[in-house]
Amino acid sequence: MYREELSQIAQSVWESALQLPLMAPSASASVRDPAALTAVISFTGAWNGYVTLTLGESLSRRIAGSMLEVEPDQLEKEDVFDALREVINMLGGNIKALLPPPCQLSLPFIMAAGVDDLSFEHRPIEESLQFECGRHAVEIDFRAGPAPSATSGRLKPPLQ
């Protein structure tokens, strides 16, 4: 469902807004690290679902540094979260144009990623896209159903 369009949107956001290359993954792309982050934005309306963007800490900092024009190791954690929220916001807004109206876009939020895969148990993945950016893995998942929230006991609280 929309795999090609999702890929094109990701490429557009990465190259226009972040001015970073987004490529097909290679074997050398690093695995998800314990400090990885997942940015989440959801859609409600004629279709209910959400999209997640998961990145390792190093790439998250590189992206934030590029947007804020600050060295990655000099960024505050909130600056990294802010940058990732804006990236998922751009992905979500462009994906929304593919979905049947009416459709409302949520505010984005950040969660700790990867450790608790049970957080997405029973939530079907419509599409899962894997990319590589500077030898770092990028994962974009497009899922149906209600987005994870702070009220779910299995999830780590959103790192707003």
Add this chain to the structure above:
Amino acid sequence: MAKHKILIVDDSKAMRLIVRRTLRQAGFDDLDVSEAANGKEAFETISAAAFDLVLSDWNMPEMTGIELLNALRASNNPVQLGFVTTEGTPEMRAAASAAGASFLIAKPFTSETFHQVLGKVLG
């Protein structure tokens, strides 16, 4: 000649910086630029000072961009407001225009788009 006063409204500090940078890259480097982190803060700022143009995101906490525009028009404030937002569907563009927005620039954007769209507003 007095500088144009611009208010950038976005809950993302990174995006406010990108908008500032893109204004410069588009050739608008002689502006008096202020910032607000949401619609409520923007409304208070605009009520206290005259601006030539407001560049506002749509989805924000406290008060959205469309709520900001509606509040401005309800208070008889005719300040020009354009949206800079990921919400670029035809429905959202129609809603923006109906509410009185001067334009809607979709994210991600380029300096060329800023030059073309804002050139008509700022001269």
